[in-house]
Amino acid sequence: MFSRRGFIQSIMLGAASVALSPQLLGSIANAVANGEALGPNGAEDTFVEGMVISRTGADIQFRGPAGEVTALNIAGANIWRGKDGIQMDAINKGDYLYARAVFINGQLVATNLWVNIVNVSGVLSEGDSKMFILEHGRLRYSVMVGPDAEYFRGLEKLASPPKLVSGDIVQVIGLWEGNNRITATRVFSA
Known part of the structure; x- marks a missing residue:
C-alpha cells in the first residue's frame, strides 16, 4: 500500500x-x-x-x-x-x-x-485502426479496439478513428485479456 x-x-x-x-x-x-x-x-x-x-x-x-x-x-x-x-x-x-x-x-x-487494466505503447506492425499488432521491443500484443473506444491524436480526442498504418507509434489503454491480447478502450497515436 x-x-x-x-x-x-x-x-x-x-x-x-x-x-x-x-x-x-x-x-x-x-x-x-x-x-x-x-x-x-x-x-x-x-x-x-x-x-x-x-x-x-x-x-x-x-x-x-x-x-x-x-x-x-x-x-x-x-x-x-x-x-x-x-x-x-x-x-x-x-x-x-x-x-x-x-x-x-x-x-x-x-x-x-x-x-486487468493495461497501458501499452509501441509500434504498429500490422493491421488497421480496429485490430492491430503492437510491438514493444520483443513483445507483441494483439490489440482489438472495443466498440466504444475513444481515439486521440496526442491528447486531442478525435471524432472518428484515424488511419493507422504499419510503423505508427501507438499507445493503448484497455483490458488485458491474457495471452498478450488487449481490448483497447483508448487509442493514442502521434
Missing part, C-alpha cells in the same frame, strides 16, 4: 511497458486534477494493487507486488473492467487490480477499482 503521493510518483517515474496510467484514465485523472485527496468521512486515499487470490462476496484478498496479502472491501466501489459500472461478480481469482481506497474503522474500503 502507498499514499496518494507515492502512487502518483510511482506512475510518473515508472518505466514499465504495461502499467496503469492515471493521467490518461478518465476517473483517476479527474480525481487527481480535482485534488480529491480525501475519501469518505475525510479519510486519506491510499492506492493498492495486486493479484486477486480470493473473493467472498464484497471482500477480496489480493497479493501485492512485494508478496503481502491484503484484504479489501469493494462494496459500493465503482468497478472498471473494460468499462465503468461493472458488478463485483465479474472479479475472479487471478485478476490483477488497482484500487483507490480508504481506511474506515480499520478496514480497507475501495472507492474505485480497476481490474
Whole structure:
C-alpha cells in the first residue's frame, strides 16, 4: 500500500511497458486534477494493487507486488473492467487490480477499482485502426479496439478513428485479456 503521493510518483517515474496510467484514465485523472485527496468521512486515499487470490462476496484478498496479502472491501466501489459500472461478480481469482481506497474503522474500503487494466505503447506492425499488432521491443500484443473506444491524436480526442498504418507509434489503454491480447478502450497515436 502507498499514499496518494507515492502512487502518483510511482506512475510518473515508472518505466514499465504495461502499467496503469492515471493521467490518461478518465476517473483517476479527474480525481487527481480535482485534488480529491480525501475519501469518505475525510479519510486519506491510499492506492493498492495486486493479484486477486480470493473473493467472498464484497471482500477480496489480493497479493501485492512485494508478496503481502491484503484484504479489501469493494462494496459500493465503482468497478472498471473494460468499462465503468461493472458488478463485483465479474472479479475472479487471478485478476490483477488497482484500487483507490480508504481506511474506515480499520478496514480497507475501495472507492474505485480497476481490474486487468493495461497501458501499452509501441509500434504498429500490422493491421488497421480496429485490430492491430503492437510491438514493444520483443513483445507483441494483439490489440482489438472495443466498440466504444475513444481515439486521440496526442491528447486531442478525435471524432472518428484515424488511419493507422504499419510503423505508427501507438499507445493503448484497455483490458488485458491474457495471452498478450488487449481490448483497447483508448487509442493514442502521434
